[in-house]
Amino acid sequence: KVSILFKWNAAQNTVNYTLEVLLNNQQAVSSTVGGLEATVSLDRGKTYTWTVTSKNEFGTTESDTYSFTTPGLAEVNYAPYAAEISTDFNTLTQLLTISWIGTDEDNDLLTYDVTITENESEIIEESDITDNSISGIEYNSGTEYYIKVISKDSTGSFSVSEITANSPE
Template sequence: MRIILKTFALLTLTLSIGCGSSEDNGGSGGENPNKAVLLFPLNNSECTTGSEVSTTQSSVTFEWNAAQNATLYYVYVKNLNTQTQLQFNAESNTSMEINLLKGTPFSWYVVAKAANGTLAESEKWKFYNAGDAVENYIPFPVDLVAPIMSSSVQGPAVDLEWSGNDIDNDIVNYKVYFGTNPNPTTLIGTVTEERLNQVNTTSNTNYYWKVVTTDEAGNYSTSTIFQFKTF
């Protein structure tokens, strides 16, 4: 009987130690953060609530929902005309005022950081910071879909694809410039769809391309230059 009791006590002690050790290890590194949910400025919108700062700038309040386990937030804002991106430290706040140029398209997202150092990136949204007395807005520069930037693709015919957007929803066409020049100037197609199929290439060559978007008012925007290599 004593042997049975000793065995039972030893087994109970072993299980107790094992469970306690597991809990300690699980919590030692902290919890990873969830992604922040963006609230304002709204995606693909004209931002009209900025406060006047000067004739060229207004102050825009960025807002997002708190992310579980996040202790710090970084806000990234990119000027889509110049492709200049700035980083702002919002600390533990879920809103932040940032001075921006008027009449300019921007994109933005939030990175949540947990106490254990891990990061979680939110969706990326676009908006226009409204200018004075604007009746028609310039289309957003298109986003690359395919080929992926700096990727290697099989020729000889390659399909180019992108995603366009405009607040006024009056895009007329897309002009595609393509070639081996890092600043492509050869127009190879003017299309109304967000793709250009069967573009001829040669193997083992670097290609560059960009898209110019035009709306009904004659406004236009130029994308960044995309690059890929054929094999």
């Protein structure tokens, strides 16, 4: 087990807060406190989600949902993190370079499926590539490009990243 300290910001007119921690959509912890933090004991090497609900005499307000993985040895395979995508429009050559950074909690080797769409027409679709960029893509000025990168590990786990980028005029 590992002790995890949760902290959150104050909500106006709150009487108390309920911290709810889930593991695989099942409640792992539910704790009602009067302050802005709570410490709970959780299993090591597992991915949890959590929310805080503020309560007063008029009702409740729930926070966004956050996720984290407790430190320790993984008991199962982790899905890759969503890749960070960047674009470089070279206005001299009219060529676009798309690059991304993919990572994985348990350091699995990653492959990528990449789709690039221009004005709702698919212009590039690459599967199972190991590089972290595609370059030499001719682009049109003032055009919207939709880029999707699927990061995959060898066990079939994956994550999806999507951005929209507008080429310079």
